[in-house]
Amino acid sequence: MKSGRNALGGEMTEEPVVSGSFQELALKRTAPEIDDLAADHVNVPKAASVIAHKLRAQIIRGELGEEDTLPSEAVLVDRFNVSRQTLREAFRVLESENLIAIRRGSRGGAKVLVPDGEMAALHVGFLLEFRGATLLDVYNTREMVEAGAVRMVVENRDRADIAALRQRQSELEDLSLPEPMRFAHNSLTFHQLIVELTRSHTLAVFDGVINRIIMHAYESVTRELIQKGTIPSRNAASHHDHGELIQLIEEGDAEAAERHWREHCRASADASLSEDARTSVLELLGD
Numbered sequence: 001m002k003s004g005r006n007a008l009g010g011e012m013t014e015e016p017v018v019s020g021s022f023q024e025l026a027l028k029r030t031a032p033e034i035d036d037l038a039a040d041h042v043n044v045p046k047a048a049s050v051i052a053h054k055l056r057a058q059i060i061r062g063e064l065g066e067e068d069t070l071p072s073e074a075v076l077v078d079r080f081n082v083s084r085q086t087l088r089e090a091f092r093v094l095e096s097e098n099l100i101a102i103r104r105g106s107r108g109g110a111k112v113l114v115p116d117g118e119m120a121a122l123h124v125g126f127l128l129e130f131r132g133a134t135l136l137d138v139y140n141t142r143e144m145v146e147a148g149a150v151r152m153v154v155e156n157r158d159r160a161d162i163a164a165l166r167q168r169q170s171e172l173e174d175l176s177l178p179e180p181m182r183f184a185h186n187s188l189t190f191h192q193l194i195v196e197l198t199r200s201h202t203l204a205v206f207d208g209v210i211n212r213i214i215m216h217a218y219e220s221v222t223r224e225l226i227q228k229g230t231i232p233s234r235n236a237a238s239h240h241d242h243g244e245l246i247q248l249i250e251e252g253d254a255e256a257a258e259r260h261w262r263e264h265c266r267a268s269a270d271a272s273l274s275e276d277a278r279t280s281v282l283e284l285l286g287d
């Protein structure tokens with residue numbers, strides 16, 4: 001870095017080693033034994049990785065859409081000039097990335113799945129579990145992201161935003177108020193909509209990942225509660241909170257809206273987390 005300052009604005013030192021930073025990772029990669037490995041795997045790309053890369057790029061660029069069927073194996077083998085085995089290896093890579101679904105059999109084929117955040121949530125979840133993050137930490141982060149989002153929505157609101165929120169709110173009421181698991185699922189779409197209304201894709205993707213992790217954890221906690229005969233029921237209160245937020249956004253009171261949403265996020269954390277779940281490390285892998 002020419003400026004002599006690092007990405008966080010701090011002065012660069014002789015050895016910029018910050019624990020867990022990209023710089024540290026970069027330094028580790030230059031160790032000789034890693035170099036040897038890298039030469040094997042990076043400099044000689046396999047045909048299957050190249051094909052997976054090409055198809056992946058077409059999906060990400062939107063040239064292939066959700067539910068599109070890829071050409072038949074015979075056609076692709078011919079087009080890429082590779083063996084059937086290589087093509088299948090490429091398919092396995094894309095299948096593991098959740099970018100295609102393979103249907104076996106005579107009427108089988110590969111269908112395109114567009115990225116929906118589930119894989120991102122899975123990997124971020126594993127990383128958080130590896131780092132020892134607690135579920136409470138995840139809930140707190142959601143509160144910060146969404147409280148900031150609410151403020152942005154109030155400041156830039158228009159009539160269409162309010163209408164979209166009201167629409168989602170009434171769908172929730174019709175769809176799922178009496179069913180805890182379904183309500184939780186659908187209720188996250190209300191949270192997600194708020195963040196989408198900031199028009200920041202980055203914020204929306206991060207919030208989506210956080211909410212998916214929360215949902216995975218919530219599902220296992222709730223399943224246990226239902227098995228024990230206790231059904232969590234904050235649905236009505238939660239639904240009421242959502243309605244009140246719409247009101248505050250419409251009135252343009254950014255401060256009150258933000259405060260209200262922080263309280264809502266905290267109440268939903270309190271209702272969903274036992275004392276144990278708050279402080280224990282996130283467990284997304286299960287047994």
Ligand SMILES: [Zn+2]
Pocket residue numbers: 187191238242264268
């Ligand atoms: Zn909510």
